[in-house]
Amino acid sequence: MLSRGLPQGAVPKLERPGPLRERVYEALLELITTRALRPGQHLVESELAGHLGVSRQPVREALQRLNTEGWVDLRPAQGAFVHEPTEEEADQLLTVRTLLEAEAARLAAAHGGPSGVEALEELCVKGERAVLADDVDGAVAANAEFHAKVMELAGNAVLAELAAQVDRRVRWYYTPVARQRGKQSWIEHRELIAAISAQDERRATDVMRAHTEHTRRTYHERERG
Amino acid sequence: MLSRGLPQGAVPKLERPGPLRERVYEALLELITTRALRPGQHLVESELAGHLGVSRQPVREALQRLNTEGWVDLRPAQGAFVHEPTEEEADQLLTVRTLLEAEAARLAAAHGGPSGVEALEELCVKGERAVLADDVDGAVAANAEFHAKVMELAGNAVLAELAAQVDRRVRWYYTPVARQRGKQSWIEHRELIAAISAQDERRATDVMRAHTEHTRRTYHERERG
DNA sequence: CGATTGGTTATTGTCTACAGTTTACCCATA
DNA sequence: TATGGGTAAACTGTAGACAATAACCAATCG
Numbered sequence: 001m002l003s004r005g006l007p008q009g010a011v012p013k014l015e016r017p018g019p020l021r022e023r024v025y026e027a028l029l030e031l032i033t034t035r036a037l038r039p040g041q042h043l044v045e046s047e048l049a050g051h052l053g054v055s056r057q058p059v060r061e062a063l064q065r066l067n068t069e070g071w072v073d074l075r076p077a078q079g080a081f082v083h084e085p086t087e088e089e090a091d092q093l094l095t096v097r098t099l100l101e102a103e104a105a106r107l108a109a110a111h112g113g114p115s116g117v118e119a120l121e122e123l124c125v126k127g128e129r130a131v132l133a134d135d136v137d138g139a140v141a142a143n144a145e146f147h148a149k150v151m152e153l154a155g156n157a158v159l160a161e162l163a164a165q166v167d168r169r170v171r172w173y174y175t176p177v178a179r180q181r182g183k184q185s186w187i188e189h190r191e192l193i194a195a196i197s198a199q200d201e202r203r204a205t206d207v208m209r210a211h212t213e214h215t216r217r218t219y220h221e222r223e224r225g
Numbered sequence: 226m227l228s229r230g231l232p233q234g235a236v237p238k239l240e241r242p243g244p245l246r247e248r249v250y251e252a253l254l255e256l257i258t259t260r261a262l263r264p265g266q267h268l269v270e271s272e273l274a275g276h277l278g279v280s281r282q283p284v285r286e287a288l289q290r291l292n293t294e295g296w297v298d299l300r301p302a303q304g305a306f307v308h309e310p311t312e313e314e315a316d317q318l319l320t321v322r323t324l325l326e327a328e329a330a331r332l333a334a335a336h337g338g339p340s341g342v343e344a345l346e347e348l349c350v351k352g353e354r355a356v357l358a359d360d361v362d363g364a365v366a367a368n369a370e371f372h373a374k375v376m377e378l379a380g381n382a383v384l385a386e387l388a389a390q391v392d393r394r395v396r397w398y399y400t401p402v403a404r405q406r407g408k409q410s411w412i413e414h415r416e417l418i419a420a421i422s423a424q425d426e427r428r429a430t431d432v433m434r435a436h437t438e439h440t441r442r443t444y445h446e447r448e449r450g
Numbered sequence: 451c452g453a454t455t456g457g458t459t460a461t462t463g464t465c466t467a468c469a470g471t472t473t474a475c476c477c478a479t480a
Numbered sequence: 481t482a483t484g485g486g487t488a489a490a491c492t493g494t495a496g497a498c499a500a501t502a503a504c505c506a507a508t509c510g
Contacts, residue, residue: 092383158317
């Protein structure tokens, strides 16, 4: 046995490149979310392949996945187009997001132990510090971490998977908006922690619902920037 | 113009083959859901390709999609394996299903008009007839139609998409169970229609939640067949 | 002058071939 | 007999080539 001498976490996990399609997928997702590839734009496989220095095959596979996840529309015999978000769809996504996050909050209140609450508090502190320091990117990142942690405490992998997808797309739609409401958001997070800590499922659900609904209203009022 | 002489609906819409990957995808999904391909089984691309009379490429693309939707696990450099459902995962899926269906019921109660209620009643009659005639397959189909209709009335495409995926996987897990509870199910459907008709969001939610939770309990008690 | 038809080009859909990895088996050896 | 290495087979990952299809544009006919 070689158990001895291999301190559990210290294994370097030697960086394997992994399947190309994965990296292409992430690259394209990055390009889409950063608006480098604009909505409605026609994505030509050979161009992307050449630009990324790979063959068409991995690009195709990445596009297929992006299609099933709603990032691109794959018209048969015509190619891939970056999905064009409509007002209606954004609203529907926000509705679903509210639903999933609220349920996650409920489950977190039900099954989340003291250690989970502690982790949430740490993340909350981190986010509040970022807000005070005017570190917008840091605050956004902390926010994502916070929600991810709540989802983790919920202990429902299926729910987490769906929420992750919906969240990313929501973020795509209203990225510019997200930066506005920084401080208020963390106050609400505090309330959520309190509810989870008290194992008050009902209150956790309501707080989270109010929280995400709040961002939804912010979205709809963004016109008059 | 040749509009004249081409009676609008009479055009046979000649069957376009469509992308091969689509047909391969559907074929594989059929094979999986019917248990022809057993959970845990190693799917060899070349075998499937030969068996379906196509090359490996469409098979690969179909497998990728099945992977993102949770039907197969795609281990790098090793291939595709039919996903093995665990007890825990089935439970999580049922939880999420309850959540999504309940929300759909609420939205249906909110936005669904009288015409929608009428359509639901028709489907309900259809299902009840099937039950009385001991037409199990017919009852199951009508049940699916009923839920799909509720989802349609909800008018949220994103929600519908997620629910469709979750529903199919749920059905995969507890297909044998579903056949049992026929009659009771349609009584509950009647209650749901009443709630939607009254535009009582709260009651519609509760009824649907009770309904799906009921099937969940049936699932967990299936051992002692 | 407009509509339609035919050709042209660019892009996707599919197939075949090759390289890289993993797995399993077999044999040699302590 | 158990262990270790080494080899071989099978499969996946990637690349490149070919065929098919759809959009685009010009030329022709009414």
